[in-house]
Amino acid sequence: MKIDLSGKTALVTGSTAGIGFATAKGLALAGARVILNGRKADSVSKAADALRAAVPGAQVGTFTGDLATPEAVDALLVQQPSVDVLVNNLGIFGPQDFFETPDSEWTRLFETNVMSGVRLSRAYAPGMVQRKWGRIVFVSSESGLNIPADMIHYGFSKTAQLAVSRGLAKRLAGTGVTVNAVLPGPTLSEGVEAMLAEEVKRTGKPVGEVAAEFVKAHRSSSIIQRAATVDEVANMIVYACSPQASATTGAALRVDGGVVDTIA
Known part of the structure; x- marks a missing residue:
């Protein structure tokens, strides 16, 4: 299977390292123009250099800003008003006991893990609909199904992503725009x-x-x-962004190594 995203622009949030960077590399290898994002200018610059080195001739754009905030999203939209592929990868995690997790931490994870994707999808999906083609992927987690006792607030945010992705897929039915969630398990x-x-x-x-x-x-x-390796997870994300995945929408695609013990 040869995935060809030539002529498409892809935004991968939180993409200076890890699954985000691996996804950006995979999309660039498929021919897409890729926009990298991170909160710090130096890490964004280093990631852009690394991507150009890994994929000679890659078209690489950058945006520095914390997309957990509405202000950064607004600034991004001024710089990049239209994308064809949106990978909502931005996310934070960390173990913390339920009884020691303050409201502010629940809000911080919700704004970062959920609302960043909500705002960007709301902004970019109408253009995709107008062009009759688009791909939106939420990078969730097996923790959205198998809620970890030591990170309940994180699991909650990942379950919320599944609800948004499934609902948005229904909302965009018949438009040529697909919306899916990818659920990594433990990833190095x-x-x-x-x-x-x-x-x-x-x-x-x-x-x-x-x-x-x-x-x-x-x-x-x-x-x-x-x-799993970050590339193993990125492979699934890149497929979900591909023209070949046109009949896959509203799905929760697990790359969890079989952690979630279900046949469905």
Whole structure:
């Protein structure tokens, strides 16, 4: 299968590292013009340089700003009023006990993980409808189905993304615009590596081995018994953004290594 997104513009939020950067690279390899996003100018610049090095000849745009805020979204729309592919990847996480999680933290995760995608989808979908083609992908998580006891506020935000993506897919029925959610499981991104850094230092084991042990201990239903790579997750996202995925919409596409124990 050859995915060709030549002539299309793709925005990937939160794309200076991890799943976001891997997705941006995959879309660029498919020929799309890719807009990278991050909160810090230096990280955005480094990511743009890395993408150009990884994909010679890639068309790369950038936007620096925290898209969890309406002000940054407004500024982005001035700079980039139209996109064909929107990957709502921006997200934050972190374990915190339910009884120690203040209102402000619930609001912070909701604004970042949910409302950033809501605002951008509301802004960009009408243009896609007018052009009779578009792709919107929300990067959710298996935690949206399998709510973690130590990150209930995170699981809540990821479930909310599933509700928005499914509902928006119905709202855009018959327009040529598809809306899907991709649900990674434990993934060896820079964020997860940072979370495991203390255990890596303590044991002297490679980070991949420590990640596999974490999966076996905390996601024991995993069938692959290891963390996925960011490229493995990006492959599913890129497919959902492709012309070939025209009959896939309103779906929750799991790249969780089989963590969610269901046949549906």
